[in-house]
Amino acid sequence: MTRAVGIEAMNVYGGMACLDVKELCLHRGLDMPRFENLLVQEKTVALPYEDPVTFAVNAARPLIDTLAPEERARIEMVVTCTESGIDFGKSLSTYVHAHLDLPSNCRLFEIKQACYSGTAGLQMAVNFLLAQTSPGAKALVVATDISRFALADAGAVEEWAYSEPSSGAGAVAMLVSDTPHVLRIDAGAYGNHAFEVMDTCRPGPDTEAGDADLSLMAYLDCCEGAFRDYSRRVENADFRDSFGQLCFHTPFGGMVKGAHRHLMRRLYKAPPKEIEADFQSRLAPSLAFGKRVGNTAGGSVFVALAGMLETVEIDAPMRVGLFSYGSGCCSEFYSGVVTPESGARLRAMRIPQALDRRHRLTITEYETLLRGESVVRFGTKDAELNHQIVPDAWPVDAAGDRLVLDAVVGYHRKYIWI
Amino acid sequence: MDSDRIAEIIIAEIRSTVPELEAQPITRADSMTDLGVDSIERSEIILATLEAIGLKVPMVQLHGPRNIGELADLLHAKSAA
Numbered sequence: 001m002t003r004a005v006g007i008e009a010m011n012v013y014g015g016m017a018c019l020d021v022k023e024l025c026l027h028r029g030l031d032m033p034r035f036e037n038l039l040v041q042e043k044t045v046a047l048p049y050e051d052p053v054t055f056a057v058n059a060a061r062p063l064i065d066t067l068a069p070e071e072r073a074r075i076e077m078v079v080t081c082t083e084s085g086i087d088f089g090k091s092l093s094t095y096v097h098a099h100l101d102l103p104s105n106c107r108l109f110e111i112k113q114a115c116y117s118g119t120a121g122l123q124m125a126v127n128f129l130l131a132q133t134s135p136g137a138k139a140l141v142v143a144t145d146i147s148r149f150a151l152a153d154a155g156a157v158e159e160w161a162y163s164e165p166s167s168g169a170g171a172v173a174m175l176v177s178d179t180p181h182v183l184r185i186d187a188g189a190y191g192n193h194a195f196e197v198m199d200t201c202r203p204g205p206d207t208e209a210g211d212a213d214l215s216l217m218a219y220l221d222c223c224e225g226a227f228r229d230y231s232r233r234v235e236n237a238d239f240r241d242s243f244g245q246l247c248f249h250t251p252f253g254g255m256v257k258g259a260h261r262h263l264m265r266r267l268y269k270a271p272p273k274e275i276e277a278d279f280q281s282r283l284a285p286s287l288a289f290g291k292r293v294g295n296t297a298g299g300s301v302f303v304a305l306a307g308m309l310e311t312v313e314i315d316a317p318m319r320v321g322l323f324s325y326g327s328g329c330c331s332e333f334y335s336g337v338v339t340p341e342s343g344a345r346l347r348a349m350r351i352p353q354a355l356d357r358r359h360r361l362t363i364t365e366y367e368t369l370l371r372g373e374s375v376v377r378f379g380t381k382d383a384e385l386n387h388q389i390v391p392d393a394w395p396v397d398a399a400g401d402r403l404v405l406d407a408v409v410g411y412h413r414k415y416i417w418i
Numbered sequence: 419m420d421s422d423r424i425a426e427i428i429i430a431e432i433r434s435t436v437p438e439l440e441a442q443p444i445t446r447a448d449s450m451t452d453l454g455v456d457s458i459e460r461s462e463i464i465l466a467t468l469e470a471i472g473l474k475v476p477m478v479q480l481h482g483p484r485n486i487g488e489l490a491d492l493l494h495a496k497s498a499a
Contacts (some may be wrong), residue, residue, distance in 0.1 A: 031454070034456055037456060037458065131466065145478050195478075197478055211481075212457055213457050213460065213481060214481045216458070216461055216480065217461060217476075217477035217478045217480070217481055218477075218478050220461060220465075220477050221476045221477050221478055228421060243481055255458065257458070258458035258462065262461065263464075263467060265465060265469075266465075
């Protein structure tokens with residue numbers, strides 16, 4: 001039997017402010033009958049003093065705070081996974097490591113491959129543990145992304161429009177170790193599908209470009225290809241029967257639904273009624289948080305896992321199938337086992353309550369933020385952050401446990417706990 | 419199977435996937451986007467058409483056509499290849 005490794009603890013951080021997506025679609029004059037197909041309700045909007053570092057640290061801190069000093073001392077790797085980097089050389093993980101006060105005998109680095117980054121980071125950590133080069137070590141993997149693209153000019157706003165309702169922000173922190181209370185990874189059970197394609201990209205510091213149709217097609221090809229590679233490695237793997245629940249990378253819920261339908265047709269020629277029932281029972285639970293934060297890119301597949309653990313009553317060990325896709329493109333289908341303890345530990349993070357506490361932006365506040373006047377752009381040398389840009393978003397009950405960006409001095413980002 | 423026959427299959431799949439378009443005249447010159455078919459529905463229509471004509475190709479190879487006629491031509495070329 002292979003060694004137990006996987007996710008020991010996990011938290012999702014959905015930021016300080018959110019927007020009602022239906023209101024946004026009405027405001028933009030989008031076709032409302034089709035709105036329901038998106039399967040989204042709210043999206044997190046990053047405030048100017050929230051950046052990929054604050055999201056990452058705020059996601060990770062509750063996990064770190066519960067560790068005994070000797071456990072914290074065993075965190076020997078901090079991997080940040082992101083497509084929202086703030087420097088070409090220095091990785092986010094250096095800031096994350098500092099603000100979590102982690103030991104200095106630690107590997108710090110960052111991984112990029114669009115929305116696949118989180119899975120790449122998790123597998124990196126899992127394989128570090130399986131290799132047993134440092135028995136008993138732990139790794140902190142944090143997938144953190146924000147979307148803040150409509151800054152450049154009106155053209156960028158227009159280009160961005162196709163993904164505006166679904167682009168969110170959020171971070172997922174995972175403590176990876178040999179005591180996988182939340183998800184025990186099935187070591188060696190994975191499948192990849194990757195090929196070069198220009199579907200969506202971030203060609204400049206504050207811009208996103210892409211072709212939604214091509215991206216959907218690549219996602220569908222990858223979903224099928226990665227599962228077929230998984231079944232090549234895992235004897236008797238069956239998409240319908242092997243997994244009690246499924247968690248997919250979620251650009252928006254409708255896309256997951258489309259991919260599931262595609263796979264069920266391709267693999268089993270399943271009739272629509274059966275496909276719909278299967279989606280409702282095995283995939284709908286995973287959308288619980290995604291429909292509240294929007295697309296969180298690198299963290300999205302783990303936002304799905306967290307949503308499933310939050311909403312499904314697990315009464316016995318259950319295998320979960322995970323699918324991660326990152327534009328460009330690379331994908332992976334893999335699996336792990338969750339137990340009743342997984343749900344209890346995840347629910348103890350009180351993620352829905354934290355999401356409820358976000359400030360609900362008005363359209364006027366949102367448009368003020370979109371103009372980007374207070375945003376620290378990539379490459380900024382010096383800046384002072386205006387914490388009162390949306391006065392109602394600043395917490396009144398601050399307990400000193402939330403990190404925000406305060407200033408940039410000589411490119412160095414300065415953060416404060418509020 | 420010629421391109422016109424494939425276009426007929428595509429149009430039939432459009433009508434069955436998006437019932438609102440049942441009564442609307444649809445020709446080779448129409449684009450699915452202009453007809454109001456969303457991206458998920460478009461992928462389903464393409465998949466159903468692939469099944470109907472017995473063709474297996476990656477979806478990304480079918481990206482690019484601007485209307486139903488061009489899609490039918492592309493599928494026809496792929497079937498002949």
